[in-house]
Amino acid sequence: MSLIRCKDLKLAYEKTAVLEGIDFSVETGDYLCVVGENGSGKSTLMKAILGLITPAGGTIEFGDGLERNEIGYLPQQTIVQKDFPATVQEVVISGCLNKRGLHPFYSSDDKGAAKKNMELLKIYDLSKECYRDLSGGQQQRVLLARALCATSKMLLLDEPVTGLDPLVTKEMYALIKELNEEEGITVMMISHDVGSATEYANRILHLHNRQMFFGNTEDYVKSNIGRKFLGDDITDKIPRGDYYG
Amino acid sequence: MISPTRYREVITMADQIIEMFSYSFMVRALIAGIFISLCASLLGVSLVLKRYSMIGDGLSHVGFGALAVAMAFGAAPLKVAIPVVIIAAFFLLRISENSMIKGDAAIAIISTSALAIGILSVSLSTGINTDVYSYLFGSILAMTSSDVIMSVVLCVIVILLFVFFYTRIFAVTFDENFAKATGIRAGIYNMLIAVLTAVTIVLGMRMIGALLISALIIFPSLSAMRVCRSFRAVVLTSAVISVICLCLGVTASYIWATPTGASVVIANLIVFICFWIAGRVKKS
Numbered sequence: 234m235s236l237i238r239c240k241d242l243k244l245a246y247e248k249t250a251v252l253e254g255i256d257f258s259v260e261t262g263d264y265l266c267v268v269g270e271n272g273s274g275k276s277t278l279m280k281a282i283l284g285l286i287t288p289a290g291g292t293i294e295f296g297d298g299l300e301r302n303e304i305g306y307l308p309q310q311t312i313v314q315k316d317f318p319a320t321v322q323e324v325v326i327s328g329c330l331n332k333r334g335l336h337p338f339y340s341s342d343d344k345g346a347a348k349k350n351m352e353l354l355k356i357y358d359l360s361k362e363c364y365r366d367l368s369g370g371q372q373q374r375v376l377l378a379r380a381l382c383a384t385s386k387m388l389l390l391d392e393p394v395t396g397l398d399p400l401v402t403k404e405m406y407a408l409i410k411e412l413n414e415e416e417g418i419t420v421m422m423i424s425h426d427v428g429s430a431t432e433y434a435n436r437i438l439h440l441h442n443r444q445m446f447f448g449n450t451e452d453y454v455k456s457n458i459g460r461k462f463l464g465d466d467i468t469d470k471i472p473r474g475d476y477y478g
Numbered sequence: 479m480i481s482p483t484r485y486r487e488v489i490t491m492a493d494q495i496i497e498m499f500s501y502s503f504m505v506r507a508l509i510a511g512i513f514i515s516l517c518a519s520l521l522g523v524s525l526v527l528k529r530y531s532m533i534g535d536g537l538s539h540v541g542f543g544a545l546a547v548a549m550a551f552g553a554a555p556l557k558v559a560i561p562v563v564i565i566a567a568f569f570l571l572r573i574s575e576n577s578m579i580k581g582d583a584a585i586a587i588i589s590t591s592a593l594a595i596g597i598l599s600v601s602l603s604t605g606i607n608t609d610v611y612s613y614l615f616g617s618i619l620a621m622t623s624s625d626v627i628m629s630v631v632l633c634v635i636v637i638l639l640f641v642f643f644y645t646r647i648f649a650v651t652f653d654e655n656f657a658k659a660t661g662i663r664a665g666i667y668n669m670l671i672a673v674l675t676a677v678t679i680v681l682g683m684r685m686i687g688a689l690l691i692s693a694l695i696i697f698p699s700l701s702a703m704r705v706c707r708s709f710r711a712v713v714l715t716s717a718v719i720s721v722i723c724l725c726l727g728v729t730a731s732y733i734w735a736t737p738t739g740a741s742v743v744i745a746n747l748i749v750f751i752c753f754w755i756a757g758r759v760k761k762s
Contacts, residue, residue: 284658285659306656311653313528313652313653314652317709318709319708320708323709327648327657328656330645331660331661337641337643337645338645366707383660
């Protein structure tokens with residue numbers, strides 16, 4: 234049984250199809266990268282998996298004991314958060330809300346989970362700091378710790394390295410890989426950085442309003458579409474239509 | 479050494495404050511004002527952080543329009559204004575959430591239209607009289623005993639909801655998409671805050687003034703955000719600021735016979751400047 238299984242999925246905004254014919258599955262322990270250009274439907278697919286939009290056709294099934302609200306989601310940063318007055322502790326523990334039900338306050342278990350995840354991501358010494366005073370990389374770690382509070386099974390990361398400098402980007406990728414390998418957390422990441430995607434992920438899903446490729450990274454690198462997408466010096470020269478010939 | 483004249487001044491001021499409490503309208507204004515500003519400041523934290531400050535301003539203009547129309551037809555002002563402003567809150571929230579329409583421009587259109595409808599209906603019926611003046615700029619005499627009761631009830635509801643849903647209000651304010659992904663129905667919380675804001679504004683606008691009431695929502699949390707570093711501290715500090723400023727403003731308006739609403743807003747402005755300087759000093 235797969236963690237997530239999408240069958241003939243169709244997603245649309247106000248009757249305009251954004252994605253069609255999506256068929257893939259995420260297995261426990263996978264590191265799946267969803268790649269594609271801007272506007273190719275990556276974010277839409279992610280919203281559908283999180284239940285923020287309803288599919289126009291096809292199904293999304295959750296298995297292996299995974300519930301939809303047990304996915305640890307790392308969204309892209311919003312403007313609202315840039316100057317938000319909240320401590321790291323307050324942000325991280327808000328990831329535990331999906332286990333709270335109707336209970337209004339956090340339990341000591343929640344506090345323990347928050348502490349454990351902050352220690353795991355080496356931000357425990359920042360726990361009393363204000364979120365808006367942190368660097369971009371530290372803020373991403375805080376949001377990742379929050380996502381880990383919401384899940385023990387699967388992370389869904391939306392462009393987690395946007396706006397980070399190269400060194401911090403590398404650290405972030407290493408951290409995600411570590412979570413995948415050592416903590417056994419399944420990772421599904423949206424990225425337009427195909428180079429890093431093929432370096433770290435074991436599976437690739439390539440979207441361009443439909444499913445262009447789904448399979449192992451080694452096969453993707455050898456495939457036509459993969460070769461074209463990876464050769465970054467030729468991407469500028471080939472007219473867009475030629476990718477999908 | 480305090481000079482004799484200065485001493486006398488201090489004594490007279492203390493006497494005046496004691497005297498203030500002998501007037502029942504002042505006591506009503508103080509009680510209702512404290513509870514309304516407390517509600518406004520709590521709701522304001524979420525509204526300001528979500529960049530919805532303009533909703534408060536828009537709602538107060540719609541409130542004025544509704545009161546003026548109600549007055550022209552001789553209907554009970556609150557019974558008309560509260561439902562109208564709640565409906566407006568639904569619309570304004572929808573507009574702000576929908577990035578396809580330019581939210582700030584749409585709010586400006588709605589608020590100026592409501593103001594125009596209000597002014598028109600007033601001038602066609604009674605003409606600009608003291609009632610209209612007091613709706614626009616507030617009047618200390620506006621609070622009746624039933625207003626005081628409603629303010630207290632509203633405040634208790636707001637505080638209870640805030641305490642009970644505190645963790646979720648934080649989550650929805652900080653990151654709506656993450657909150658939705660963890661199964662929180664963010665739309666309901668947004669709507670709840672908008673509706674409570676609508677009621678707070680209608681109750682408070684006759685005392686503070688339709689043109690000034692949104693300051694009560696925005697100022698305390700903005701001041702608190704200058705110095706506080708946690709969400710909890712922002713909530714608590716802005717609640718304290720709002721109550722202190724209300725008391726200062728009302729007292730000042732009694733002693734120097736200044737307009738109540740404007741005095742409260744000026745008190746808030748002074749506190750904001752102090753907190754802004756404090757925040758700057760703390761940073762450097």
